[in-house]
Amino acid sequence: MTLDFDISKMIDARQRIDPAFLGSPVLTDAALDAAIGCSVLAKAELANPIGCFKGRGADLFCSTALQARESVVCASAGNFGQGLAYATNRRGHACTVFAASQANPVKVEAMRRLGANVRLVGADFDAAKAAARDHAEQTGQRWVEDGAEAAIAEGAGTIALELIEATPFDVLVVPLGNGALLDGVGEVVRALAPQACIIAVVAANAPAMKLSLEAGRAVATEHADTIADGIAVRVPIPSTLGRLRACCDDVVAVSEDSLFEAMRLIHRTLRVVVEPAAAAGLAAMLAEPERYAGLRVATVLTGGNISPALRARLLAA
Known part of the structure; x- marks a missing residue:
């Protein structure tokens, strides 16, 4: 994603994101x-549906960047994981979220309720992120890094x-x-x-x-x-x-x-x-x-x- 703004892409994004x-x-x-x-x-x-802004980018990512039935792995403090869990669940993808062992229990429970396989690993978000990346490499699942995917930012x-x-x-x-x-x-x-x-x-x-x-x-x-x-x-x-x-x-x-x-x-x-x-x-x-x-x-x-x-x-x- 660059600073060469294309308004048509943003209009298209709004058409692809769940209106909720x-x-x-x-x-x-x-x-x-x-x-x-x-x-x-x-x-x-x-x-x-998830009480935060992350659903916009996660839903746009899932609607534009994934193959049919492709499984995903991410790390999250809780909100992005909820967004990805919501979007993958409604679009037919499996989702695994790594979060810190002391992550907010409200967010952890919400991710699980939305269908994610939640794994609590490490002392903080970045430790969980390292474990998530390793898991994606070992299993061949799609690694989704919040902050690095253009569609998430566009959402x-x-x-x-x-x-x-x-x-x-x-x-x-x-x-x-x-x-x-x-x-x-x-x-x-x-x-x-x-x-x-x-x-x-x-x-x-x-x-x-x-x-x-x-x-x-x-x-x-x-x-x-x-x-x-x-x-x-x-x-x-x-x-x-x-x-x-x-x-x-x-x-x-x-x-x-x-x-x-x-x-x-x-x-x-x-x-x-x-x-x-x-x-x-x-x-x-x-x-x-x-x-x-x-x-x-x-x-x-x-x-x-x-x-x-x-x-x-x-x-x-």
Whole structure:
């Protein structure tokens, strides 16, 4: 996938993705705007069959990149695995998902309920990913790497297409994990709303993607200890970094406290429960309010598959 944008491909993508994942609402609230000091436009990828944005890219991938009955293997913190499980199940493919031994139990159960063979291996996502890749090589099944497949990014890009059609914005603030979301929405925004600034957000406790984009090469870290499991990357995908750097104007890191405070603010004002990675954009606004003052700032609430412990903490706050 390159930054040579082809609108016909995006239109075709929307025709191929299960409509259940399309047309997500843009949530706004005056109290939220007042708390941040800007107009917040929150594209909420919550009310769909898997409760997150990953279904868009996974369904497009399965509809365009797989042979009939082809089996797939992936690694996931939980949301991409749900998306791939959903898409493969409805299209007649077997799906094996490797996740960390301490993965969010809500996501693990959902992947199994959607038909995936879930294997819990390793201390974190990247350890599970290494095991998944080995399994795919040993069995000859199709290895699907979230962040490296063009169709997955193109599916995510439909979020930006809908956002641009719905409302103007000055800044788009995007959670950054392995990069499929930034890749997809960045390409669309660069082509159709080039005046908008794009800010990517990582967790300060999982800085590998920020370090890598700043260094211009893959920089792995020993740990990725953050409540935001959806963006807890320790080992970046080297081949994607140049493209991702072109898709954003800056990369910022947010603290664990900012992530949780953003979750609280979203719950209080927009009246939805989101997982920590989904709150990363708002956390960035909370951390640097002067940067966004008076602007129309869009972000993506990427999912609501929160762990039971975090849900209890959030609702008690």
